[in-house]
Amino acid sequence: MNLEIERKFLVPDETYKQEAVKAIRIRQGYIAHDAGRTVRVRIADDKGFLTIKGPSRDGISRQEWEREIPLQDAEDLFLLCKEGAIDKVRHIIPAPGGRKWEVDEFHGDNEGLVMAEIELGSPEEPYVKPAWLGKEVTGDKRYYNSHLCLHPYKEWKA
Numbered sequence: 001m002n003l004e005i006e007r008k009f010l011v012p013d014e015t016y017k018q019e020a021v022k023a024i025r026i027r028q029g030y031i032a033h034d035a036g037r038t039v040r041v042r043i044a045d046d047k048g049f050l051t052i053k054g055p056s057r058d059g060i061s062r063q064e065w066e067r068e069i070p071l072q073d074a075e076d077l078f079l080l081c082k083e084g085a086i087d088k089v090r091h092i093i094p095a096p097g098g099r100k101w102e103v104d105e106f107h108g109d110n111e112g113l114v115m116a117e118i119e120l121g122s123p124e125e126p127y128v129k130p131a132w133l134g135k136e137v138t139g140d141k142r143y144y145n146s147h148l149c150l151h152p153y154k155e156w157k158a
Contacts, residue, residue, distance in 0.1 A: 010134040011114040020091040029081030048074025059139020084149030109152030
């Protein structure tokens, strides 16, 4: 099992796209979501994945188990998902130290939301913040994809 350690940020404009080296279309749904634990199915371009995540104790890190599964199995598992789904394009941007920024541009019910995240080796690992990065939202559960399925960005009050 892997320990996922990540920092999340809002992205206020599209200048990040100038640095992107790849874009991946992602569709995902949640089979289960309870007390911070999630079971997710994802289709990224033409690949399927099943992911189980544990609760976060510090807002930055949590246990994660993920396996690639056949695309048809992922399609079939979408039939078991709770209501709501995530539709986004993930832009990959290289970062110093062999890391990468993943900038998610949401569509559908979460249109208008753009978030960036970087996975780190430890919560204390230093990283370079690009100029296009906005407010940090690490640990803010409103920005978890599982929350966005139930409470889409389009319904948020300003």
